[in-house]
Structures are given as C-alpha cells and as structure tokens.
Amino acid sequence: MSAQTAMVIAPLVPLAGALAVSLLGRWPNVREAISLITGAALFFVVVTLVPVIGAGVRPAARIVEIFPGVPFAFDLEPLGMLFALVASGLWIVTTLYSIGYMRGHHEENQTRFYACFAVAIAAAISAAFSGNLLTLFISYEVLTLSTYPLVTHHGTEEAKRAGRVYLGILFSTSICFLLFAILWTWHLTGTLDFRPGGILAGKADPTTLGVLLALFAFGTGKAALMPFHRWLPAAMVAPTPVSALLHAVAVVKTGVFTVMKIVIYIFGIDLLSASAMxxxxxxxxxxxxxxxxxxxxxxxxxxxxxxxxxxxxxxxxxxxxxxxxxxxxxxxxxxxxxxxxxxxxxxxxxxxxxxxxxxxxxxxxxxxxxxxxxxxxxxxxxxxxxxxxxxxxxxxxxxxxxxxxxxxxxxxxxxxxxxxxxxxxxxxxxxxxxxxxxxxxxxxxxxxxxxxxxxxxxxxxxxxxxxxxxxxxxxxxxxxxxxxxxx
Amino acid sequence: MNYPDTALVADTQLPALQVVIPLLSAPLCALARNRRAAYAITLLASWSALVIAVLLLLRVHAHGTISYALGGWAPPWGIEYRIDYLNAFVLVLLSSIGAIVAAYAPASVDSEIPRDRQPLFYCAYMLCLTGVLGIAATGDAFNVFVFLEVAALSSYILISLGKSRKALNAAYQYLVMGTIGSTFILIGIGFLYMMTGTLNMVDLAERLAPVRTTRPVLTAFAFFTVGVSIKMALFPLHLWLPNAYTRAPSVVTAFIASTGTKVAVYIMIRFIFTVYGVQFAFASTPVAAALISLSLLGIFFASTAAIFQRNVKRMLAYSSIAQIGYMVLGISFVSVNGLTGGIVHLFNHALMKGALFLAVGCVMLRMKRTKLEEFRGLGYRMPVTMFAFTIAGLSMIGVPMTVGFVSKWYLILAALEKGWWPVAALILLSSLLAVVYIWRVIEVAYFQKPPEDAPPVTEAPLSMLIPLCVLTAATIYFGIFTGATAGIAHRAAEMLMAGGVH
Known part of the structure; x- marks a missing residue:
C-alpha cells in the first residue's frame, strides 16, 4: 500500500465503520466489535504513514475538484500526522472506555452514538490530512454537524439548549469569519493550498494581514479563544466519552490545529513575526x-x-x-x-x-x-x-x-x-x-x-x-x- | 438578415418537441377521464421532456447554440427557438423537476385532490410544465409572454385545487398580482415592438442599439423589470407568494416553487443581458443599485419573517423569497462570477427547495397539516422524510458539500472582486438566519415528544420517498461535483457578459 493510498483510505475507514455500525446496530456485541476493529484498522493505516512522513516524504492526493483550482485534496505533513496519530490512537482507547461507560450507564441510542462518533473521527482525520483551506473547512463543518447529535445525546431540554449554544457559536464563527477569511485569501492569492512558508507573502499589506489573522483566529471557534469559548462548557452535557475524545481531543484540537496550520502554511512564520500583526x-x-x-x-x-x-x-x-x-x-x-x-x-x-x-x-x-x-x-x-x-x-x-x-x-x-x-x-x-x-x-x-x-x-x-x-x-x-x- | 450560426441549426425537431410533447399530453390527460391513465400520460410526457432537455444540452455542448425555426418560417419573421448554454441548462432543471415531481405525485394527489378532478389536475400540471419550458426555449419576446400566460393561468388552477377554501383566496390574490405582472411585461414588449418592429430577441438586440436612450425604450425597460419582479416575487413585490405556496396542494407547491419563480429569473437574465445588453441595462439605468438593495433587503426581511412562521410550508415560502434575493443579487453584480452564482443558485435552490417541499408533502400526507406542532417527534416516526428535510435544510444554510455552499461561494467571491465588503458580510450573516429557521423545525422533530393521544404515524410510501431521496441526493452530489452545474453556469455567464448573443 503506497503512502498516497493509505492517506486516502484513512478517513474512509471510520466512515465505513459508521455505516457498518448503523446497519448492525441491532446486535450490540457485533456493533462494539466493529467499532474496535475500525479503530484498530484506522490506527494501523495511520501508523504506516508515520515513517514515510518522518523520512521527509509529503504524500499528496487530489480527490475531487470542487471549484476550479480548489480541489478536495490531502497533503500530509508532520503536524497533521501528529494530530491524526493522536486522534486515531486515543479513539481505540475511548471505544473501550465507551463500551464500559455506555453499558454501565444504560445509555439509550447507542448505535447512533457509535455511528456519529466514527463520522466525527473521519472528519478529524480528514482535517488533519487536508491539503488546502477548503478541505479543512469542509472537514471542520462535518465535525461540527456529526458531533451535534452527540452533544444532544440525552435529548433533554438541557441538551437542546446546549446544542443551540454549540451549533450557534461554532456555525456563526465559522461561517461569518472563517469562510470569509478563506474567500478573502482566495481573492488575494488565487490559491488555497497549504504551502511551506505561506502563500500570503507579498499579497497583502500588514493591516490586511492583521484583519485576516483575526478572522482566522476567531473564526476557528473550535480553538475556543475567548469570547467564543462558551460552546465548550455547554458541550459537557454530552456523555463523558464524548467530552473525553471529542471535547478534549478531536474537536478542540481540530480548532487549534487549524490555527497552527494557517499560521505556518498560509501566513508563514517569518511573514507573521515580521509584520508584527x-x-x-x-x-x-x-x-x-x-x-x-x-x-x-x-x-x-x-x-x-x-x-x-x-x-x-x-x-x-x-x-x-x-x-x-x-x-x-x-x-x-x-x-x-x-x-x-x-x-x-x-x-x-x-x-x-x-x-x-x-x-x-x-x-x-x-x-x-x-x-x-x-x-x-x-x-x-x-x-x-x-x-x-x-x-x-x-x-x-x-x-x-x-x-x-x-x-x-x-x-x-x-x-x-x-x-x-x-x-x-x-x-x-x-x-x-x-x-x-x-x-x-x-x-x-x-x-x-x-x-x-x-x-x-x-x-x-x-x-x-x-x-x-x-x-x-x-x-x-x-x-x-x-x-x-x-x- | 444574416445569421452567423445558421450552419449550426439543428436538423432535428428536438426544440419543438420539448414544448409540444407536454402541450399535447395536457388535453389527453383531460380527455382520459381516468386518473390512472392521466397519471401515466403525465409521467411519460414529463420524462420524455427530461430526455429531450438532456439531449439538447448535450447538443449545445457539442455543436454550440441551436436555432430552430418554428413551422419553417425563418427568423426574425417566424418564431425562433434558440437554445444556448443558459436556457439548455434551465430546460434541464425545469424538466427534471417536472419529472421528479410527477413521479412523486399520485399518493399525495390522491390524499389532497378529489378523484374526479385528478385528470384535470394532471392536465393543468402539464400545461404549467409546457408554459415554463416554452418560456425557456423560445427566442421570441412575444412568445415569452404567451407561454408566461400559459404557465400563469394553469398555476392559478393548480393553486385553487388546494384543500381549504383559503386556497381560492390565495389563487385569486396570485391571479391579480400575476396579471399585473404579465401586463407590465406585455407593455414592455409592446413598446419594444413599437420602436424596432421586431420581436425576435437577437434581432431586437441589434435594432435596439440606435434607439437605446429613447424614452419608450427606457419606459419599456422599467415596465418589464417591474413586471418580472412581480413574477419572481422579488421583495417588496412578493405578497402573493406566501399564501399561494401555503394553500396550494403539496405537489403544486413543490413544482411551482422550483420552476415558477426560477423561470422568471431566467427571463430577467435573458432580457437584461441578451436583449438590452449589459452596457445599456447597467450603465444608463439605476437598475443595478435598485436590484442590489432590494435583494439584500428581501433576503433579510424574508429570512426574518420565516423565523416567525408557525406553518412550515409558509416558512419555506418566505425562505423562497429570500433565496430569490440571492439570485437577483448574483445578476446585479454584473460580473462573470456573480452571474455564475446567480444562475447556479437558480438550479441549486430548485433542487433543495424542491426536496424540502416534497418532504413537507410527505408530512402533509400523514399528518394532514403542516403546522410546526405536527412535526413533534417526526424525526423518529418518519425518519427518512426528516433526514431528507435535514440534509436539504443544511443546504439552505450553505453547509459545505451541499449545493447551497456552491452558490454562496460564487456570490461572495463576486462581492469580494467588486470590493463590496458589506455585501459579502451580509450574505454570510444571512446564512445564520437560515440556521435559525431550519433548526427550529429540526429541534421540534428530534427533541419534542409527540402528544400522548397522537395516532401512530408511519413513514410515507416509497413512491414518494424515492423522488424525495433522489432530489436530496442531488443536493449533495452537485455540492461536491460542481463541474456540471457551476461549470455550465460559468460558460453561460461568460457568454452573457460577452453580449449574450452567440
């Protein structure tokens, strides 16, 4: 299996797992076994990529051209590799834990729980591998949507209110600021690719850079920079495995990963520190x-x-x-x-x-x-x-x-x-x-x-x-x- | 008159068949007197129309613009059907909605329209399809008006078939407003004929050049713009729409919402860009400023109004008014990207709003009403319907990987190109209003329990679910693979910006 294939397969593994979980939800033991096998398979695929990245290879794959010049594309580098490794590794542990927790606690709708969980992991992996801002944005929004049923899992009035805060903040910041910043970047540079050294150098004056940075940093609501942090405490109504993996690892780390990735590959460290913005x-x-x-x-x-x-x-x-x-x-x-x-x-x-x-x-x-x-x-x-x-x-x-x-x-x-x-x-x-x-x-x-x-x-x-x-x-x-x- | 592209005149009868087949099937439906026979004719005719539209699009793609002389009378004296990228694309949209809604119809029609009137319903449905297809296919200004009336008159009938007596009121309201709109358009066309002596659009475009700044031409433009704005329900001329959409039978709402206003937007694009020309329309009249402000006002007014509706059908009707705003906004950017956004949104909105109204139709079938309370617990009782509603709703919001995102992408890009920052920001902000009104329904469907005494509810029949799922899947498919939609819209936009005559 080439590194490129492995990279494309990785997000598909949990998606396939989610499908299998939904279809076989009637048999809890089979369902949980599938979750564990999916987790192990994903971790295996991700681990095979580590030595490749360590050797300095940067596998890239264009999946589908969504807009002319802006494909849904993967492009793996060390930061994404580390994030994917952490998320997939901890997913296995969390699945074990979920089985104990959800059964010990007699939770309802467990099939939906495991299916949404797998989709969320797929989104996190896809964000980690993303080769341009559009891919990252798509994964980011899929992550928001797939975790909404998890946050509101209990279906109570409290869960509904928490879901409103969750979706309200994450959607409004990402649509109003993040998407705006992405389109602005495209308008300025004509590309959305993550490139070493950034793409904004010479394309924007310092003031524009400052505004863009603000749009990116606050637009990434998942990074929970104040004052856009309220969704995270609200999300705590979810069952604990969700808080553990998603709201300590996958979701929030996708947020800070986005900020880090944008600083390194869109702005470029040198440009940012030189502009003093x-x-x-x-x-x-x-x-x-x-x-x-x-x-x-x-x-x-x-x-x-x-x-x-x-x-x-x-x-x-x-x-x-x-x-x-x-x-x-x-x-x-x-x-x-x-x-x-x-x-x-x-x-x-x-x-x-x-x-x-x-x-x-x-x-x-x-x-x-x-x-x-x-x-x-x-x-x-x-x-x-x-x-x-x-x-x-x-x-x-x-x-x-x-x-x-x-x-x-x-x-x-x-x-x-x-x-x-x-x-x-x-x-x-x-x-x-x-x-x-x-x-x-x-x-x-x-x-x-x-x-x-x-x-x-x-x-x-x-x-x-x-x-x-x-x-x-x-x-x-x-x-x-x-x-x-x-x- | 020398036409540079007469060599490309298609030697087949496809452009005529596009309109003739549904037209002939309409009296057949009425004569059939049997609802099953009428349904079979409708299904056959609407799917044939779809096949023809796809063939036409392929032909345009391969050979360029098609010019078809109706009855063999050469244009500009005879009526010309003229198919280019823009209307081939619109024809595919209209006929696919016609075909999908026809497939969906029988179960819903059975429950909402008395049996003896069903053949007449199918007759009116085919006439309405004939009308919208004719508007899109023709290259003759007066012919546009004729088909506009065919579509309008049949849609008054369709709306008045609604179950409650209020449907008659709504149809009458629409009749009055629609007639004013048609008359204004007719006056506009009449003035143009007076000044140029021709009705062929291409010919008009040439002959208008020397008289562009004369008062009758300007007056014609004003009458025409207002008339079309009534037809497409552009804010503040939208008053007929909420009642008509709410009171009409579910099938009719889904069909008209996805075709009626869309075809009015098409007429506006066609007249502004092809007949009048970009230069005239936007340089010598203040139409751009008017359209931009009205569309933005409309987006915010109608989205806000949607939030406060108790009836889901009415909520979606207000949402439609808002969405018209996006299309008109795209037109008034007067740039390739803006026009691409407008045209592609015309297509995309038809898909997602069609899916939403079909889902509401399923609810109507089972619950008999479409008030928000009716949706309590439906997420678990009608899972497929509500899942489709959710996906199409996400598309209304503009979530990536749905068609709604593609439209917004081009519109915002166009705003940024022009340096209109506030407009870009407003488009983004307006998405949040869509979040609010869509999520109201989703919360009720998934978080509220049905009342204790609620009768058991089952999922809608497969004959309705399959068309619903096809449209819903299309909102995702065309949100990922945008080459077919945005690609063609882009070509059409380039053509229109280059003068609109090719």
Whole structure:
C-alpha cells in the first residue's frame, strides 16, 4: 500500500465503520466489535504513514475538484500526522472506555452514538490530512454537524439548549469569519493550498494581514479563544466519552490545529513575526489562558472545571502559533499531543467516578480515592502532566513554549505561562489530594462504592501511563516536528 | 438578415418537441377521464421532456447554440427557438423537476385532490410544465409572454385545487398580482415592438442599439423589470407568494416553487443581458443599485419573517423569497462570477427547495397539516422524510458539500472582486438566519415528544420517498461535483457578459 493510498483510505475507514455500525446496530456485541476493529484498522493505516512522513516524504492526493483550482485534496505533513496519530490512537482507547461507560450507564441510542462518533473521527482525520483551506473547512463543518447529535445525546431540554449554544457559536464563527477569511485569501492569492512558508507573502499589506489573522483566529471557534469559548462548557452535557475524545481531543484540537496550520502554511512564520500583526493574538491568547484558569477554579462540577481548563490549555497552542518562533511552533504543536493524552485521562476519570458513584461535583468527592485507587491515581498523574511537571509529557511542550517566548523576547507571555502553571496546580491538585487524604463527609461512609467497570478503568490507566511515556519520547516528537519550523 | 450560426441549426425537431410533447399530453390527460391513465400520460410526457432537455444540452455542448425555426418560417419573421448554454441548462432543471415531481405525485394527489378532478389536475400540471419550458426555449419576446400566460393561468388552477377554501383566496390574490405582472411585461414588449418592429430577441438586440436612450425604450425597460419582479416575487413585490405556496396542494407547491419563480429569473437574465445588453441595462439605468438593495433587503426581511412562521410550508415560502434575493443579487453584480452564482443558485435552490417541499408533502400526507406542532417527534416516526428535510435544510444554510455552499461561494467571491465588503458580510450573516429557521423545525422533530393521544404515524410510501431521496441526493452530489452545474453556469455567464448573443 503506497503512502498516497493509505492517506486516502484513512478517513474512509471510520466512515465505513459508521455505516457498518448503523446497519448492525441491532446486535450490540457485533456493533462494539466493529467499532474496535475500525479503530484498530484506522490506527494501523495511520501508523504506516508515520515513517514515510518522518523520512521527509509529503504524500499528496487530489480527490475531487470542487471549484476550479480548489480541489478536495490531502497533503500530509508532520503536524497533521501528529494530530491524526493522536486522534486515531486515543479513539481505540475511548471505544473501550465507551463500551464500559455506555453499558454501565444504560445509555439509550447507542448505535447512533457509535455511528456519529466514527463520522466525527473521519472528519478529524480528514482535517488533519487536508491539503488546502477548503478541505479543512469542509472537514471542520462535518465535525461540527456529526458531533451535534452527540452533544444532544440525552435529548433533554438541557441538551437542546446546549446544542443551540454549540451549533450557534461554532456555525456563526465559522461561517461569518472563517469562510470569509478563506474567500478573502482566495481573492488575494488565487490559491488555497497549504504551502511551506505561506502563500500570503507579498499579497497583502500588514493591516490586511492583521484583519485576516483575526478572522482566522476567531473564526476557528473550535480553538475556543475567548469570547467564543462558551460552546465548550455547554458541550459537557454530552456523555463523558464524548467530552473525553471529542471535547478534549478531536474537536478542540481540530480548532487549534487549524490555527497552527494557517499560521505556518498560509501566513508563514517569518511573514507573521515580521509584520508584527501577531502581537494582539499573543495577548488574546494570554488573556484566555489566565481568565479560563480563574473561571475553572470557581467550578465545583468536575467536568465544567475540566472544560475551562481545556479552554485555557488550548490557548497555549494558539499562543505557540501567535509567537511565531521556531520553538513556540514546535512547543504548541507538541502540546496538541501532550494535552490530549493528559486531558482525556482526566475526563475518563470524571466519567469513571460518575459511573461508580453518580457524583459530578468535586466537593462530594472527598475520600473516594480509597474506594477507587486506580482512577484517582490516574487523575493525579494526569493532573501533573497538564500542569507541566516532570516526569510527565506535559512538561516538554510548556518548556518549548517558554523557550519560544524567550526567543521572541516577549516577557509577558512567559510570565503568563508561569502563573498559569500555578493556577493549574490550584484547581487540579486539590481534586486528587482530597480524594485520598480527606475523609468522606457525612457519618456513614459509602460502603458500596468501588471502582467503575473494568472497561472504564483500563483505558484511563493506559492513558495515564501514556503521559509518563510521552516524557521520554518527547525527543522523537521534537525531531519529527522540526521541519515545521524550517522556512 | 444574416445569421452567423445558421450552419449550426439543428436538423432535428428536438426544440419543438420539448414544448409540444407536454402541450399535447395536457388535453389527453383531460380527455382520459381516468386518473390512472392521466397519471401515466403525465409521467411519460414529463420524462420524455427530461430526455429531450438532456439531449439538447448535450447538443449545445457539442455543436454550440441551436436555432430552430418554428413551422419553417425563418427568423426574425417566424418564431425562433434558440437554445444556448443558459436556457439548455434551465430546460434541464425545469424538466427534471417536472419529472421528479410527477413521479412523486399520485399518493399525495390522491390524499389532497378529489378523484374526479385528478385528470384535470394532471392536465393543468402539464400545461404549467409546457408554459415554463416554452418560456425557456423560445427566442421570441412575444412568445415569452404567451407561454408566461400559459404557465400563469394553469398555476392559478393548480393553486385553487388546494384543500381549504383559503386556497381560492390565495389563487385569486396570485391571479391579480400575476396579471399585473404579465401586463407590465406585455407593455414592455409592446413598446419594444413599437420602436424596432421586431420581436425576435437577437434581432431586437441589434435594432435596439440606435434607439437605446429613447424614452419608450427606457419606459419599456422599467415596465418589464417591474413586471418580472412581480413574477419572481422579488421583495417588496412578493405578497402573493406566501399564501399561494401555503394553500396550494403539496405537489403544486413543490413544482411551482422550483420552476415558477426560477423561470422568471431566467427571463430577467435573458432580457437584461441578451436583449438590452449589459452596457445599456447597467450603465444608463439605476437598475443595478435598485436590484442590489432590494435583494439584500428581501433576503433579510424574508429570512426574518420565516423565523416567525408557525406553518412550515409558509416558512419555506418566505425562505423562497429570500433565496430569490440571492439570485437577483448574483445578476446585479454584473460580473462573470456573480452571474455564475446567480444562475447556479437558480438550479441549486430548485433542487433543495424542491426536496424540502416534497418532504413537507410527505408530512402533509400523514399528518394532514403542516403546522410546526405536527412535526413533534417526526424525526423518529418518519425518519427518512426528516433526514431528507435535514440534509436539504443544511443546504439552505450553505453547509459545505451541499449545493447551497456552491452558490454562496460564487456570490461572495463576486462581492469580494467588486470590493463590496458589506455585501459579502451580509450574505454570510444571512446564512445564520437560515440556521435559525431550519433548526427550529429540526429541534421540534428530534427533541419534542409527540402528544400522548397522537395516532401512530408511519413513514410515507416509497413512491414518494424515492423522488424525495433522489432530489436530496442531488443536493449533495452537485455540492461536491460542481463541474456540471457551476461549470455550465460559468460558460453561460461568460457568454452573457460577452453580449449574450452567440
């Protein structure tokens, strides 16, 4: 199988899986088996591409010419490869977890759930491989639509309202700003292709560049840059596997991936830093990092706290893109992987707690560490990774981001990164600590409390160990991503 | 008169057959007196019309413009049928809607129109198809008016066949407005004849040149523009449309919504670009400014009105008024991309609005009403219908990989080329209004439970679902493979911008 074929097949695998799941939904065991097989097949196909990209080959394929000169096309490079690898790898783990969670929780409409999930993954992979802005935009919108039934899964009034916020923000930003920016870019340059070094050089004056950057950055609502972040907390009404894979990995990472990709391949790092039009985006990202952290501290609902933490962490990646230096680009890109593994673990833990004890609020979680030692240990480990402490993978991406701030001689972002780490400690560590060291409140301890089903616990242990493993593999990731920063 | 392309005159009778077959089938339907026989004739004739239209398009693609002299009388004295990229494309659209709606019709007609009147219904349907096909095929200005009246009179009959007594009122309202529109068009054509002594469009274009700035020609242009604007329901001349669409039988609404207003847009393009010429129309009259502001106002007014409708059919009717705005906007950009956007939206909107009205027809069949409350829980009770509605609705919004996105792409590109930033922004903003009104229905269908005492509802019969699914699939197919639609629209736009005579 040539790299080109593999690249075209990859998004088709989950689509075929979605079809099979819908047709065979009557038999839950068959359905779940298909989900797992699809996940494994996708991961296999994606992994075969890694050495090719590592060797410096850039496979490209034009699928269909949608507008003259603007095809639906794939063009794979290291950033997309990393994103696809993370999304497809974590999908397998999440599928295992979903089986435990959805069955343990007796959720309804599970067939629709698995089918939409697979379509969403197909869209994320297609976004990761996209060779031009139109392909990216199409994948982006398909992702929005395919996740809408997942967000509103429970069909309640609350779910409906959350769905409105979700669709309202993601649609309006993408149609009004992102699509506008894409068409404007086409008008200015006559191409929408992602090219190393960017396509805008010499085509636009600095003011236009600034406006375009704003349209792109805010238009990518999935990057959750404030004030367009509200959809993410709203999406937390979804079942936890959705929050875990989609709203900590696939959907939000498609957002920051879009911003990163546009900065590298549409603007070009050199053009952006030379025009000094990135300055405002640096501050917008810093603002979101800090404010979202503060809001996270006020949330007692664990999933809401994690959601705001995600908003804050996403802006790390936007900050990496905005700083537009060699290290910040690599640090931001690396953070896509590091944060994904850490945050998905935290969500898995939140879901496991919910399945085992039906507790949603942090204040009720005192003392549950004794009954659920694996879950809460994983939670602590993942917290350390999100904070950015060794020996966790999260440390390295923050390291390179900080380095990037120094390279750009931007001291405020550097300070923000430091403060933010402290804030992360303040809102994440107490959750794990009080689960272990504080006695349960009330006189009667929960005697019936024990670990969630095995299919919930194993995935979260895997990803927690993944956080540690990433600490040691950061060097490889860095080398893999190094071509991004080459002009 | 020397025609440079007489060598290309098609030696077949296809252009005439395009109109004659549905025309002859109409009295046959009436004479059949049997609803099944009438339906069989309708089906046969409408699908033959589709085959002919496709053949014509292929022929134009291979050999260029076709000129056909009706009855052997050479133009400009006789009536000329003149098929180029633009009307070949429109003919394919009109006849495919005619064919698909005809296939969909019987179950829906059975439930909404008394049996003894059904042969007459099919007769009127074929006459209406004859009218719209004739308008598109002919190259003669007066012939346009004749076919316009054929289409209009038959559509008054079709609308008045609606179940409730309010249908009569709606048909009467349409009759009054439609007659004013036709009369204005006739006055316009009469003035042109007075000044030039000819009715052939190509001939008109040549003979108008020396008298362009005279007062009768300007007056003719004003009468003509207003008349056509009534026919296409351009804001604020749209008042007849919501009632007519809401009260007409489902099949009629789907057919008229996808053909009637579209063909009026075609006439406007044809007269502005071919007969009057771009130079005259846009340089010496303020028509562009008027059309741009009216279409934008219409888009926002009608989309907002759509949001507040309780009846889904009426909501879609208001949405149609808004969509006409996009087409007229495309025309008034006076650029190749703008015109491409306008023409391709004419096609695309017919597909998606046709699909939406067919879906509503399925609901009408089962629920007997089309109020928003009727849609409660339908997402699970009529899954195929509501899925098709959702897809076509996404296309109305302009989600990528649907036809709606293709239209918006060209329109916004045209606005950016001209440097009209606010217009581009307004087009994008207006998509959000479509999100609101489409999502209202989707939320009711998927999130609300049907009332306790609701009778059990089954999915519509296959004979209705298949045409619905064909149209819905087309909204996606032509959203991905745009070569056939946007490609042809682009050629037509280039031709029109270059003077419109080839």
């Amino acid at each position: 990135n300055e405002w985006l640096i501050y917008a990202a810093c603002f979101t990092i800090l404010v979202a952290s503060f809001v996270a501290m006020t949330k007692d609902n664990l999933k809401a706290r994690l959601a705001y933490s995600t908003i804050s962490q996403l802006s790390y990646i936007v900050l990496g893109a905005a700083l537009a230096t060699k290290s910040s680009i690599i640090g931001g890109s690396m953070h896509i992987a590091m944060h994904a593994v850490g945050k998905i673990t935290l969500f898995f833990c939140a879901g496991a707690i919910f399945v085992a004890s039906h507790k949603k609020n942090i204040s009720e979680m005192r003392g549950i560490g004794r009954a659920m030692p694996f879950t809460m240990s994983a939670f602590l480990l993942a917290s350390l990774s999100v904070i950015g402490l060794p020996p966790m993978g999260g440390m390295w991406s923050k390291w390179f981001l900080g380095l990037g701030a120094v390279e750009a001689k931007e001291w405020i972002p550097l300070a923000v990164l430091m403060i933010s780490s402290l804030l992360n400690i303040a809102y994440l560590v107490p959750v794990g600590v009080q689960a272990f060291f504080r006695p349960p409140d009330g006189s009667a301890p929960d005697t019936g409390l024990h670990e969630a089903p095995i299919l919930c616990v194993v995935p979260l242990c895997i990803t927690a160990l993944g956080c540690i493993a990433l600490f040691f593999y950061a060097g490889q990731i860095h080398d893999f991503l190094a071509p991004l920063a080459m002009p």
